[in-house]
Structure formats: C-alpha cells, structure tokens
Amino acid sequence: MFSLRSFKRTAKRFYLHSRREALILVYHRVTELDVDPWKLAVAPRHFAEHLEVLRRHYRVSELRRIADGLAYGRLPRQSVVITFDDGYEDNLHCVKPLLEKHDVPATFFIATGLMKNEREAWWDELEKMLLHPGVLPQVLRLSLKGEVREWNLGEGALYTEEEHEHHRSWDAWREPPPHARHALYLELYRLLQPLSAAEQRRALDELHKQIGSMPECRRTHKFIVSPEVAALADCELIEIGAHTETHPLLVALDDAAQRAEISSSKRLLEELSGRRVRSFAYPYGAYAEETISAVKSTGFDCACSTGSGLVRKNTNPYMLPRLFVFDWDGEEFDRQLFDMFYV
Ligand SMILES: [Zn+2]
Known part of the structure; x- marks a missing residue:
C-alpha cells in the first residue's frame, strides 16, 4: 500500500543515489546453526533476500573498484560491497551458487591455516x-x-x-x-x-x-580446502582476499610474527588461485600502526576492519569500515542499509 513514509524513502533514495560512497558488508557463514554465540550464520533464505534487496535498490560493486576509486580519487556512485571472512565451507557450497544466481560479486577473505581442517576454529x-x-x-x-x-x-x-x-x-x-x-x-x-x-x-x-x-571436526564447521580456492577463484564474480594464516589477534603479536602471518597467507592464496591477492581483512577487525605498514609493504591495495561506517573519498584504504550483517530478513536488511546511507 502507498504511504507517505514509503514515498519519503523513495524520494530520499533517489536524491542521494548519486553520492560517491560505499558500504562494505561483512558476512561469515550462510547456513543454519544450532548454537551460534557470535551470530556468524545468516540463513540461506535470508541471504537470498539480501541479494534481492541489493539488486533492487543498490549497485553491488567489487572491492577492487573501491580500492581503485580511493587511489584515483573517484569512488563509484553509491555502492555496496559483499565480503565474507574466514573461508567456511558453506562459502563454496551455498554462497557461490547464490551469487551466481543473482549475478552479484563478492570477496572471500580466507585464513589459510584453517583450510587444513585438522581442528575446528x-x-x-x-x-x-x-x-x-x-x-x-x-x-x-x-x-x-x-x-x-x-x-x-x-x-x-x-x-x-x-x-x-x-x-x-x-x-x-x-x-x-x-x-x-x-x-x-x-x-x-x-x-x-x-x-x-x-x-x-x-x-x-x-x-x-x-x-x-x-x-x-564437525561436518558443519569445516573450512574450504586448498584445491577449492581455485574453484572459487575461477568464478568471475569472486575475488580472493587474505585473512592471515592462523587467524591471530595481530596486535598481540610482535612485528615479525605479524608480517609472517600476513605474507604467508597472501603467498599461498596467490599460488592456489593463480591471481594476485589484492585485499586483506584483519582478524577480529583488530590492527595497530605496524599492522597497517606490514599490510602495505606486503603489497595489498586495501584492508578491511570491522569499524562501522561508509567508505568516502578520504577513507584510509587500509582502514576500510564494514557493516556486520546479522541474520536479518530482507526487510530488516533493507532498513539497516537505508539507515547507513540515508540517516
Ligand atoms: Zn575472521
């Protein structure tokens, strides 16, 4: 039914649609879990609804376009970027097919040590x-x-x-x-x-x-294995990013250990994917000044944190904010994104 509220929302969307701002979303898993204290899982039906909302109201962009936009001083117009952290197995079996179905790009940040599946995280x-x-x-x-x-x-x-x-x-x-x-x-x-x-x-x-x-290791808590990185990277919609080797709290490590974690994950992912790995995500979103310089000197173009906010032209590309996505239905997801861009 038509209402004044929905009219105002549409008018606001139209008015602000051309702003050069980006919102980066962070997901972890698309599955249903019996116990999930950190709310890492989004139900598959909800993720499909998120993609529909994104297709309807937003431009979904690749993370590399945001990094390039910051480097060249021209961000794409109002866009949303999808990222997934850690490299859980459902990223390959559930997320990838949904991205393909909706023709939407995403970046997967993989912690390479977790791929061994010797133990759960x-x-x-x-x-x-x-x-x-x-x-x-x-x-x-x-x-x-x-x-x-x-x-x-x-x-x-x-x-x-x-x-x-x-x-x-x-x-x-x-x-x-x-x-x-x-x-x-x-x-x-x-x-x-x-x-x-x-x-x-x-x-x-x-x-x-x-x-x-x-x-x-529970069947439901496995990570993708090394050969599957190529299967992900072969999909044009998917960019592989690094997320360290053992998923440490980097700020608790000395400089040399931070550099080793950051560079070894990049090296292995490049070997497995056959592509340059350009982006990085800090485990737990935590970083210090020496973490940023290690990420820069290792050759990454950008790095994602978990601080909330929009990417704007002055945003530091090594401190990209992201919005943590909870198991919202499509309507709530739309409301959360609307609030980020328009309120
Ligand atoms: Zn993580």
Missing part, C-alpha cells in the same frame, strides 16, 4: 565443548602463561536439554551470559583470543583432557 571448538547439553567436571583448570586458573562451575556443571533449548540462541554480542556455561565460554574466549594458535591448541587440549572429549 578455536572459537567453534570452545563452543562445542561448553554450550551443549551434558555434564562437565565441576572444576576446570587451565595453565595460561605460567599461571594456573581454576573455575568452579557449581550447578552449571550440568546443562540440561531444557536449559539448552532456552539459551541456545544466546547472542554473545548483546546479551549477558544466561548460565554458568556461557559465562565460562565468554571468559575463556577472552583469555584464548590473544594467544598464538599453538597456545590455543594447548589450552583446548588441556580442557578436552579434563572433560573427556575429543577435538573432532
């Missing part, structure tokens, strides 16, 4: 250990940096099916932990995040030993 392994129904030991211990930490789960050692049903959609971004299990998950997440991949693995192994569990 540490944050997924921690979720599997703590946020599913069952009984854990009442006391859990962990030695971190020479210090022994201890947690008493109390009654939270038991996490029932009913409790799980009640809390499984917990949003770690926006809701306080609803149960001792979630509080422990969050605390361990924060303790493990700045560690090296080897230290994270050691910590998880220590927990597995106490819990009596094994670090098996």
Whole structure:
C-alpha cells in the first residue's frame, strides 16, 4: 500500500543515489546453526533476500573498484560491497551458487591455516565443548602463561536439554551470559583470543583432557580446502582476499610474527588461485600502526576492519569500515542499509 513514509524513502533514495560512497558488508557463514554465540550464520533464505534487496535498490560493486576509486580519487556512485571472512565451507557450497544466481560479486577473505581442517576454529571448538547439553567436571583448570586458573562451575556443571533449548540462541554480542556455561565460554574466549594458535591448541587440549572429549571436526564447521580456492577463484564474480594464516589477534603479536602471518597467507592464496591477492581483512577487525605498514609493504591495495561506517573519498584504504550483517530478513536488511546511507 502507498504511504507517505514509503514515498519519503523513495524520494530520499533517489536524491542521494548519486553520492560517491560505499558500504562494505561483512558476512561469515550462510547456513543454519544450532548454537551460534557470535551470530556468524545468516540463513540461506535470508541471504537470498539480501541479494534481492541489493539488486533492487543498490549497485553491488567489487572491492577492487573501491580500492581503485580511493587511489584515483573517484569512488563509484553509491555502492555496496559483499565480503565474507574466514573461508567456511558453506562459502563454496551455498554462497557461490547464490551469487551466481543473482549475478552479484563478492570477496572471500580466507585464513589459510584453517583450510587444513585438522581442528575446528578455536572459537567453534570452545563452543562445542561448553554450550551443549551434558555434564562437565565441576572444576576446570587451565595453565595460561605460567599461571594456573581454576573455575568452579557449581550447578552449571550440568546443562540440561531444557536449559539448552532456552539459551541456545544466546547472542554473545548483546546479551549477558544466561548460565554458568556461557559465562565460562565468554571468559575463556577472552583469555584464548590473544594467544598464538599453538597456545590455543594447548589450552583446548588441556580442557578436552579434563572433560573427556575429543577435538573432532564437525561436518558443519569445516573450512574450504586448498584445491577449492581455485574453484572459487575461477568464478568471475569472486575475488580472493587474505585473512592471515592462523587467524591471530595481530596486535598481540610482535612485528615479525605479524608480517609472517600476513605474507604467508597472501603467498599461498596467490599460488592456489593463480591471481594476485589484492585485499586483506584483519582478524577480529583488530590492527595497530605496524599492522597497517606490514599490510602495505606486503603489497595489498586495501584492508578491511570491522569499524562501522561508509567508505568516502578520504577513507584510509587500509582502514576500510564494514557493516556486520546479522541474520536479518530482507526487510530488516533493507532498513539497516537505508539507515547507513540515508540517516
Ligand atoms: Zn575472521
């Protein structure tokens, strides 16, 4: 039905449509998950709706056009860029066909070490250990940096099916932990995040030993494997970007270790894809000055963070803001994008 509100929205869209601004979206996964504390998954039907909204109201651009636009002082007119971080397997099997169906381009930032699929990503392994129904030991211990930490789960050692049903959609971004299990998950997440991949693995192994569990990789939590990079890169709509090797919090590493993480992922992805890898995304969106200079000197044209905002002509190409996309339906997605561009 026609309304004054929709008329105003259309008029505003028309008026501002020619501005030279870009919005970069960050997705991680297109799938449905039973437990997803960081809200990384967007349902396939919702992602299809997002693509329809983008086709209807926006120009979808390649990230390289934004980087070129910043370099030459002329951004494309109001455009949206799609990016995916980490390189989960659903990017190949679910996202790629939808991009092809809607003829929409996207950039996939791949953390090359995760492609080995020896273990799940540490944050997924921690979720599997703590946020599913069952009984854990009442006391859990962990030695971190020479210090022994201890947690008493109390009654939270038991996490029932009913409790799980009640809390499984917990949003770690926006809701306080609803149960001792979630509080422990969050605390361990924060303790493990700045560690090296080897230290994270050691910590998880220590927990597995106490819990009596094994670090098996769930079918639903796999990453694409090396030969599949070529299958992605062969698609004209897809650009491959680098996301380090082990997905570390770069700011917690020394300069040499940061450079090694950044350059090794670029080198391997170029070898596998047969293309120059021009763009980079900082794991967890975190970077320092030396991270930016490492990314620049490694030969990247741009780098994405997770700070929110639009790309404008003065935006630093190595500090590109992005909008985190949640599992919104098409209508909510449209509203979120409208607010970014027009409010
Ligand atoms: Zn990431």
